[in-house]
Amino acid sequence: MRTQPTRFVFLGLALLLIAVGSTDVRAADSLPSWNDGPAKQAIVELVRVTTDRASPKYVPPEQRIVTFDQDGTLWVEHPLYTQVIYCLERVPAVVKEKPELKDKEPFKTVLSGDREAIAKLPLKELEEILAATLTGMSVDEFQAEVKKWLATARHPRYQRPYTELTYQPMLEVLKLFRDNGYKTYIVTGGGQDFVRVYAEQVYGIPPEQVVGSVSGTKYGYDKTGKPFLTKEPKLLLNDNDAGKPEGIHMMIGRRPIAAFGNSPGDQQMLEYTTAGDGARLGVLVLHDDAQREYAYGPAQGLPDSKIGTFTQALYDEAKKRDWVVISIKKDWKRLFPFDK
Amino acid sequence: MRTQPTRFVFLGLALLLIAVGSTDVRAADSLPSWNDGPAKQAIVELVRVTTDRASPKYVPPEQRIVTFDQDGTLWVEHPLYTQVIYCLERVPAVVKEKPELKDKEPFKTVLSGDREAIAKLPLKELEEILAATLTGMSVDEFQAEVKKWLATARHPRYQRPYTELTYQPMLEVLKLFRDNGYKTYIVTGGGQDFVRVYAEQVYGIPPEQVVGSVSGTKYGYDKTGKPFLTKEPKLLLNDNDAGKPEGIHMMIGRRPIAAFGNSPGDQQMLEYTTAGDGARLGVLVLHDDAQREYAYGPAQGLPDSKIGTFTQALYDEAKKRDWVVISIKKDWKRLFPFDK
Numbered sequence: 001m002r003t004q005p006t007r008f009v010f011l012g013l014a015l016l017l018i019a020v021g022s023t024d025v026r027a028a029d030s031l032p033s034w035n036d037g038p039a040k041q042a043i044v045e046l047v048r049v050t051t052d053r054a055s056p057k058y059v060p061p062e063q064r065i066v067t068f069d070q071d072g073t074l075w076v077e078h079p080l081y082t083q084v085i086y087c088l089e090r091v092p093a094v095v096k097e098k099p100e101l102k103d104k105e106p107f108k109t110v111l112s113g114d115r116e117a118i119a120k121l122p123l124k125e126l127e128e129i130l131a132a133t134l135t136g137m138s139v140d141e142f143q144a145e146v147k148k149w150l151a152t153a154r155h156p157r158y159q160r161p162y163t164e165l166t167y168q169p170m171l172e173v174l175k176l177f178r179d180n181g182y183k184t185y186i187v188t189g190g191g192q193d194f195v196r197v198y199a200e201q202v203y204g205i206p207p208e209q210v211v212g213s214v215s216g217t218k219y220g221y222d223k224t225g226k227p228f229l230t231k232e233p234k235l236l237l238n239d240n241d242a243g244k245p246e247g248i249h250m251m252i253g254r255r256p257i258a259a260f261g262n263s264p265g266d267q268q269m270l271e272y273t274t275a276g277d278g279a280r281l282g283v284l285v286l287h288d289d290a291q292r293e294y295a296y297g298p299a300q301g302l303p304d305s306k307i308g309t310f311t312q313a314l315y316d317e318a319k320k321r322d323w324v325v326i327s328i329k330k331d332w333k334r335l336f337p338f339d340k
Numbered sequence: 341m342r343t344q345p346t347r348f349v350f351l352g353l354a355l356l357l358i359a360v361g362s363t364d365v366r367a368a369d370s371l372p373s374w375n376d377g378p379a380k381q382a383i384v385e386l387v388r389v390t391t392d393r394a395s396p397k398y399v400p401p402e403q404r405i406v407t408f409d410q411d412g413t414l415w416v417e418h419p420l421y422t423q424v425i426y427c428l429e430r431v432p433a434v435v436k437e438k439p440e441l442k443d444k445e446p447f448k449t450v451l452s453g454d455r456e457a458i459a460k461l462p463l464k465e466l467e468e469i470l471a472a473t474l475t476g477m478s479v480d481e482f483q484a485e486v487k488k489w490l491a492t493a494r495h496p497r498y499q500r501p502y503t504e505l506t507y508q509p510m511l512e513v514l515k516l517f518r519d520n521g522y523k524t525y526i527v528t529g530g531g532q533d534f535v536r537v538y539a540e541q542v543y544g545i546p547p548e549q550v551v552g553s554v555s556g557t558k559y560g561y562d563k564t565g566k567p568f569l570t571k572e573p574k575l576l577l578n579d580n581d582a583g584k585p586e587g588i589h590m591m592i593g594r595r596p597i598a599a600f601g602n603s604p605g606d607q608q609m610l611e612y613t614t615a616g617d618g619a620r621l622g623v624l625v626l627h628d629d630a631q632r633e634y635a636y637g638p639a640q641g642l643p644d645s646k647i648g649t650f651t652q653a654l655y656d657e658a659k660k661r662d663w664v665v666i667s668i669k670k671d672w673k674r675l676f677p678f679d680k
Contacts, residue, residue: 062546139589183548196593206402207593208523208548217589219582219608227611229589236576236590242559249479249557249569250576251591253536253547268559271567 030176033169033334039283040331042324043173046258046281051180057279061181065256067211067248067269068174070188070195072262072308073285074203076165078294079156080307083190084126086149088118090133101132134191135215135233142231146197160338163202167285168339169332170260174203182257187248188212189240189265193231211251213239244269258283263308270323282323286310289329370516373509373674379623380671382664383513386598386621391520397619401521405594407551407609408514409601410528410535412648413625414543416505418634419496420647423530424466426489428458430473441472474531475555475573482571486537500678503542507625508679509672510600514543517598525596527588528552529580529605533571551591553579584609598623603648610663622663626650629669 034040050059071077091110094101101107106125109117121129134142155162174184186205188195192212199205214237217229239247245268248256258281259266259273270282287310288295288302296305299315318325328335374380390399411417431450434441441447446465449457461469474482495502514524526545528535532552539545554577557569579587585608588596598621599606599613610622627650628635628642636645639655658665668675 062540192590192593200402208591210593214590217586219585219612227585227608227615229585245559245567245569246557250532250554251548253532253550268567272559275567 030179031169031172033172033332035331035333037331039324039326042281043176043258043283046279047176047180047182049279050257059257059278063254063257064177064180064182065185065252065254066177066182066258067185067187067252067256067260067273068170069244069261069263069266069269070186070190072287073260073266074166074170074174074186075162076155076158076293077308078287078296078305081190082162083194084130085153085162086146086194087129087133089149089153090145091129094132107132131233134194135231137231139193139217139229139231142193143197146194150198158336163198164338165336166202167332168334168337171203171337173260174205177258178204183209185209185211185248185252185256187239187244187259187269189238189243191215192239211239211247213237213243214247240265242268245272248272257281260285262287262310264311264314267314267317271321274321274323282318282321283326284310284314284318284323285326285328286315288327289332289335292335293328370519371509371512373512373672375671375673377671379664379666382621383516383598383623386619387516387520387522389619390597399597399618403594403597404517404520404522405525405592405596406517406522406598407525407527407588407592407596407600407613408510409603409606409609410526410530412602412627413600413606414506414510414514414526415502416495416498416633417648418627418636418645421530422502423534424470425493425502426486426534427469427473429489429493430485431469434472447472471573474534475571477571479533479557479569479571482533483537486534490538498676503538504678505676506542507672508674508677511543511677513600514545518544522597523549525549525551525588525592527579527584527599527609529578529583531555532579551579551587553577553583554587580605582608585612588612597621600625602627602650604651604654607654607657611661614661614663622658622661623666624650624654624658624663625666625668626655628667629672629675632675633668 031040031044049055049057050064052058068074071081088110091107095107095111102111106121106128109121110129150161150163153162154160155165158165177184184205186195186199186203186209190212192210192214195212196207196210199210200207213235216232216234216236218232219227219229221227237243237247237250244266248269255276256273257279259269260283261270262285266284274280274282286299287293288300295302296308297310298304299310299312315325371380371384389395389397390404392398408414411421428450431447435447435451442451446461446468449461450469490501490503493502494500495505498505517524524545526535526539526543526549530552532550532554535552536547536550539550540547553575556572556574556576558572559567559569561567577583577587577590584606588609595616596613597619599609600623601610602625606624614620614622626639627633628640635642636648637650638644639650639652655665
């Protein structure tokens with residue numbers, strides 16, 4: 001027994017060091033890749049007022065929900081959404097299994113590799129490509145295919161895996177929220193099953209916190225009687241526009257405290273989020289940095305874009321509703337994790 | 341500085357007491373309302389082998405998912421599912437708002453209070469009642485109505501609020517799993533929005549961990565421009581039978597390590613769960629205690645039942661697949677939290 005107090009003196013001193021250490025961490029800048037400005041300030045302030053017990057805007061931990069769109073908000077969406085590139089690059093494998101598709105449109109055009117012709121495919125034909133490459137296989141097979149593709153595919157401009165093209169400032173925001181007791185959710189128009197393959201590794205977001213467009217699955221048994229789920233071409237949730245708050249209600253059942261997006265497909269999510277009582281925050285990313293990334297609007301006179309457009313109407317709505325607009329050019333000091 | 345070591349001696353002693361205390365807690369019986377037997381043993385053993393780092397069946401914390409059916413598994417489902425009682429008891433209020441329904445079937449029969457006639461309503465007419473009482477209002481209105489009803493409604497036999505008719509042994513199982521790093525989910529055929537109203541308070545299960553039958557919602561704006569969600573009569577997921585593994589994939593995206601149910605509607609969930617690699621557990625509750633609760637099968641010669649039936653085929657399947665069958669009579673020492 002005589003040694004116990006001594007041991008706890010050391011333990012106590014260790015605790016003191018840890019305490020001092022963690023005070024340092026908290027005091028240090030949790031968003032080092034952000035330039036000082038209203039965007040950074042609004043995010044840090046929201047976290048502060050909702051987690052400080054003395055604040056009138058304090059939010060109990062179980063209600064701390066924050067949602068993030070993915071394409072154009074957490075990672076690069078130009079020149080084309082990553083999942084669409086996956087679908088296009090899967091076409092040869094699909095045609096190999098079903099040779100009768102080889103001379104049929106839209107498969108023929110995709111196989112031709114003619115980028116201009118592919119870009120001109122009407123929506124209905126693009127949907128045929130998505131259905132052929134995202135459904136009809138088991139959930140396990142799909143996950144394995146996506147994982148394999150992600151390991152080798154490279155972004156045409158950066159020549160890096162797509163999973164490296166996440167925005168360092170947003171990774172810091174995810175961490176800041178999580179370190180303060182928030183559950184971070186992805187709420188994406190992309191396929192839920194697609195994003196779940198890498199979300200945990202890339203963003204630290206587990207599958208159950210990925211809300212996306214949902215296709216139904218069908219339960220069945222293989223030859224040995226083992227059950228498995230097949231991905232069906234039956235859309236249960238189109239997680240865009242009004243589908244975002246609808247999907248948030250279905251999958252989470254609570255209104256977020258803060259929401260991040262970058263295009264009109266995120267507007268209803270931000271409306272729904274910021275219409276709640278107490279402290280709320282809506283944030284939009286404006287891609288205005290052609291040098292380091294891409295510049296597209298057409299808000300604020302930026303070039304128009306088909307992918308992840310940021311309309312002037314959305315920009316005006318943001319000003320009207322006090323949503324924060326992030327300028328990549330001005331607000332983000334460092335863009336990608338691999339940037340020095 | 342001289343006082344610091346002394347303070348930490350006291351802190352150290354306090355820590356020592358806490359440590360001794362928590363060892364005691366861990367060593368103590370975490371399922372005190374269970375009689376010793378194979379059911380209790382199987383549950384405790386599953387938790388042990390999946391959380392002991394030295395075990396070959398160790399499961400990392402993020403994969404620790406356990407799912408529970410609700411009606412007949414976590415709380416009483418006789419003489420009728422609680423949500424159906426809610427719907428029937430809401431009919432007068434619905435008719436008051438829409439007097440034209442008063443003389444129309446099936447509303448007329450429900451208003452008559454004739455229990456035999458109500459019990460004989462065909463499924464299609466019952467569905468009309470469900471649609472009229474569960475949809476057409478805003479999500480906020482619905483939550484407020486359910487909350488109000490739960491506060492005053494009483495179970496006909498026990499004369500207690502339905503939310504008190506949870507099984508104490510299962511509350512202990514929920515806690516045991518959670519204390520060991522598991523996320524506990526409800527996976528119910530009941531309405532997701534209904535169960536979410538009370539799941540946090542009653543079971544300690546937050547809304548985002550309640551998977552149930554899902555009706556779509558529709559996003560819109562009130563007169564002041566404030567957005568809200570309306571419950572629509574559009575079934576997106578029937579969370580019964582094959583719908584349970586399909587719902588688990590949609591809402592969680594991981595295969596559970598253990599699953600608890602009590603009727604054929606849970607069979608596919610148990611199949612899917614126990615078909616996974618490593619340690620898995622399927623458990624079914626058999627209601628065989630007419631004295632303390634209800635006795636119904638028709639498995640094992642128990643009286644047949646329309647509500648939460650336990651077929652002999654399910655019983656045989658359980659034996660074949662090594663699923664655990666809980667006998668309420670033999671395995672549960674104490675039934676309800678209010679029992680002494």
